[in-house]
Amino acid sequence: MQAPGRTLNAQRGWYVSAQQLEEAEAEESCPLLSNEFHRQSSPGVSFGLSVFNLMNAIMGSGILGLAYVMAHTGILGFSFLLLIVALLASYSVHLLLNMCIQTAVTSYEDLGLFAFGLPGKVVVAGTIVIQNVGAMSSYLLIIKTELPAAISEFLSGDYSRSWYLDGQTLLIIICIGIVFPLALLPKIGFLGYTSSLSFFFMVFFALVIVIKKWSIPCPLTLNYVEQYIQISNATDDCKPKLFHFSKESAYAIPTMAFSFLCHTSVLPIYCELQSPSKKRMQNVTNTAVALSFLIYFVSALFGYLTFYDKVASELLQGYSKYLPHDVVVMTVKLCILFAVLLTVPLIHFPARKALMMMFFSNSSFSWIRHSLITLALNIIIVLLAIYVPDIRNIFGVVGSSTSTCLIFVFPGLFYLKLSREDFLSGRKLGAFVLLIFGILVGNFSLALIIFNWINK
Template sequence: MGWPWMTSSLFAAEERASLGRVDSLLSCPAKELPRPGSVGVSYGFSVLNLVNAIMGSGILGLAYVMAHTGILGFSFMLLIVALLASFSVHLLLSMCTQTAVTSYEDLGLFAFGLPGKVVVAGTIIIQNVGAMSSYLLIIETELPTAISEFLPGDYSGSWYLDGKTLLIIICVVIVFPLALLPKIGFLGYTSSLSFFFMVFFALVIVIKKWSIPCPLTLNCMEQYFQISNATDDCKPKLFHFSKESVYTLPTMVFLFLCHTSILPIYCELQSPSKKRMQNVTNTAIALSFLIYLISALFGYLTFYDKVASDVLQDYGKYLPHDAVVRTVRLCFLCAVILTVPLIHFPARKALMMMFFSNFSFSWIHHFLITLALNIIIVLCAIYVPDIRNVFGVIGSSTSTCLTFVFPGLFYLKLSREDFLSWKKLGAFVLLILGGLVGNFSLAVIVFNWINNK
């Protein structure tokens, strides 16, 4: 198999050298990374960075998902996916301990040689570029509306209400400088702010539960219209299944995707060890799980079966002049903006390992790749039509590979444990589950397209 950026002879030579390095390292005894007591990123900042990598715009649709699965059905499935995500991280960290490397790409190299490294790096790049482009699309479409809600008159046509202009300004002033930082640990402060915004979002949903009565009444030109029936629509369902329920599992799988950021955060962790990084992961996933569950539960208990796929739209509809709702919308968009630089790091690292792995760190390479990534995601957000559907297809495959398929497959390949050991059986389950979820997600998206057409 040839690659467009190298000749076949160079490929063969590098692959032989890579496999030689793999064999020599695999012969070494497994041990923890030898940096105890090193100065690095604190435990708290590492947790906040990982929470920021986990949480994104998917939180807006969780109340809608709960409406179509029921409270207990949703809670059970969310817990299972969180535990599986934590287990897959455990496998990644175990492989790093065995092989003495701390990059996802090098795990692919150890497992399947240079093709494995290229596949993992390419998957990371595609998934992260898709995620960043989707986040920027949210900024482009939603930020002008959020700003206009604070303005007293009609300022339509102004440059500060133009989505493309705002997007470019934000990328130049905020995203690019933050993404240019040399270490992911430097984003601990912005991750703290993003986490505060997410907590604020969840608290507002809890508080506003008592500001919107059920049956729901819609205020239209000072006239109130009842749009739901108290007997039928104001009772929470513990379990519920409908045709919309098929979207639940694919949605939940993407909620805890943080695996591309795990190893960069691990490299910079203060006194790094497998156990310490696993504790960071478990804490971050637990915090994310708690915020997800609270937001979904109280959003559902506010609007019940009438909840929209974007819960903030409901609050804008039933509380159109509420200053707190307007503020939380703006804060949520700020949290999304601060997530984009964090996703830059694994994408840039993957590009560096593909093209500049034999070079020492260079600020020129660092600057040019960061700039190129920024330009690509801005152009995708602005000019690619229907980008959510495009990256929905890509995301359904790349996300499940990074979360389930690769950790399971690499562990089965690299571990010398007996196949009947609980870790290898768990890795096999992850591999099968990842394949099923990825194919199912793709089928659901294609089915959606056909129905929409």
């Protein structure tokens, strides 16, 4: 019989006694981690900036796709699904933090190592890289698509052939001048101030969507459709649906999972948190998820009530079409683009860390290696942003595969493997539900998305 708290080797796992775990939680501290954390972060990142950093990791391009999801699930259907995904995302972070105490590790990848050895670490690291590359490329795809349109609305005359209205040129300049320098920063906490700015831009975006709901009439008048193909002016198009399901509903949960994924950033933010403890980090997570849920829901609801079934897969496209040269819309468009842009360097951190742990886990820090990996990631996401035609494809495929794994499957699976609790305990049953939900939803959604592609 192992003595309580005895350390096992990394291939077999590590655990503490239930009494030690309860005492650690009662004291709101992490005795297994606090010394290392304090060495890494002194004096540490404040609670507020940690919330902003985590919200910035959560919120990004997903906010632009949720109105489209509501159009294909209905208001009540969307509300129920979004709430379920938000609660499960918060609960899976709760499991990660518990495992963090039990194993004394500070990374998602090492949890995979403790649970399933080296193959587990490689699978987790590879999943993180794929998911974060998909996320960053979706952000840059929005910038490539929307920034030229936003600039052109401030201009009068024909400047269509100008370099500053070419999306690919602007994308390359932005990545060289902004994304790459910010991504080179050595610690994620340094981005707290840019993250807080990004949060206020998202709030501004949600407020403008609410206000502009009454600026676009439904049914659309000829003034709004005379230069476009008129789809419909029927008043039936202006009735909100409480429940609605179609083949496009397959994108619902993957897009929501994509929109709430922050798990790869949780432990790096935890490492730099001021006075780190499980309870304090859980409060950071709950606050960030709750605020993100509120902004997501308001944006999706009023975006849907503005365009109904005609809402685009990327919400800004509708405002560009029906409210061109509107000063408020032009301003919020630039703000949301800037907010999305500031999220890209934040997502670089877990992607680069995963690559480091896969190939250079035993090496000391090197600025040359750090810079080259950051540059390679930048090149990859720029190429994807240039050649992927529709953001919905990224939401669907990445959300149904890697996002569901990182939010639902891995936390549930690792907790079942590492925890010494009885299977009928509350946490283990919750971990089991999380695992089954992730497997079923991810596979079902991915199958439907591939089926839609084949039919098209």
